[in-house]
Amino acid sequence: MARRGENIYKRKDGRWEGRYIKGRQQNGKIHYGYIYGYKYSEVKHQLILKKYEKQTNHSKNLLPYEGQLLDWSNYWLETFVRPTVKSSTYASYKNKMNVHVLSRIGSIKLQKLTQADIDSMLKKMDKTLKASSIRSIVSVLKNCLSKAVSLKLLIENPCLGLELPKIRRKTVQALSIKDQAKLVQEINTSQKFFSIMLALQTGLRIGEICGLKWEDIDFENNTLGVNRTVLRIQIEDTSGRKTEIVEVTPKSTNSQRKIPISKSLRKKLLELKAISKSDYVISNKHKALEPRTIAYRFQIIRKKIGLENFSFHSLRHTFATRCLEAGGNIATISSLLGHSSTKMTLDCYTNSFFSEERQLVEKLEFV
Incomplete structure (x- = not known):
């Protein structure tokens, strides 16, 4: 070693x-x-x-540059990142750099930056951040410095060869059939909880639910199209606003998908459409409802029925688990969830296969 x-x-x-x-x-x-x-x-x-x-x-070939990492980072974000990515991605990159990187090592001159500086920063991050968050931040910094290398402002990227913390995958939390029944009984008491039912029956992400429009639903063929997502991003403007709601295309090509809907869900959607005055399925008057409002409504319900350990994203896991229990194959479930690959689905839901694994092994029982 x-x-x-x-x-x-x-x-x-x-x-x-x-x-x-x-x-x-x-x-x-x-x-x-x-x-x-x-x-x-x-x-x-x-x-x-x-x-x-x-x-x-x-x-000998290195171009002179007297600027700090802060100066180069801002130039990189504005010149090379902002014109080529979604506004949400740009905001995410900018926030990672400002909050976690530049606040610690931003004052170091770009051409004086060493791997030891970055390694020292990682040790401090390791005390407060998850491994996945640290890796995500370093990925942005690495891209930033790679551009400096390509423009001959750096000899080599000091992020190369860093020892990064390993990600420990958490066990997926899905509702049991009993808890799901309790939740369904509670959300049927009010139309304002319909977003929770949508998540349970389609596996949509919270932002995808917020971005769902009536035009995305084909009642003749009983399908639902995922064509956009709504999220809150960090901004900087003269009015003092720190965040804003934006509507963007789904996070990947696979995320833009069509999902079949059940007869019961179709019926509830038609009932909601009859009284809706908005283009959005889940709305606040004429505007799309934002993710944190939906998350807050779910928080109210989960506390009421004793499901405090479950997040809104657990509803997506619950949908996938019910699909597995019904005999769905991985390729189909991966497509429904909008995962980039079946490997991602397998990594997420390995623990959900335990009952199937037990049944398989029992069939191999030697007499």
Whole structure:
């Protein structure tokens, strides 16, 4: 095993092997060089020389830049990110950089930034943030610095080779059939809880429910189209507003999908449409209802019937679990959920297969 921050390994033949970045192939893949020796100190010394040699050669072509990481980050966001991504993605990138990166290391000059600076930042993040959040933040920073490398403002990306925390997947929480029945009984008491029923019977994400319009529903063929999502993003404007509601296309190509609806759901949708005065299925007068309002309504109900440990997203998991229990195959369920791949579905719902696994093993019982 290599020591932290080093690419030096002990081989089975007794020698030490040092690895360094020699260059990059045309497809961007890293091309490594290797150094071998019977002493650790010898290999480490050779690696230091190789790194110095590389820096000396590259620095001849390095463009002068006196700006801080903060300056470069803002330029990168405005010039290369904002024109090419959704407003929600831009807001997410900007927030990650401002809150978690620039507040800590933004004052360091771009060309003085080292992996040690970033590693120190990660140690502080590790005390308060989840591994998945840290990885997401580093991904944005890595993209930011990769652009600086391509423009010859940096010799190499200091994010390469970082030791990132491992993500521990949580067990998916889905409602039991008993708890689901309790929830359905409660949400049937008022039309304002219909969004919860939609989530249970379609597996839609909360933003997709908010963005659902009557034009998306085909009552003749009993299908529901997912064509947009509503979310609240962070902004900066002169009026003092910090956030705003935006309507964007679904998060991926797979997320834009058609879902069959049951006869009972079709009936409830027709009843709601008869009294609706909005283009949106779930609305506040003429406007789309925002996600946090729907989440708040679910919070009221779950506290009332003792389901405090379940979030609104648990309804999506519940839909998937009921599909599994009804004998649905992974490819079909993955398509209904709008997952990017069946692997993602399997990773999310492995624990839901336990009853099926038990039945399979029992069939293999030897007499």
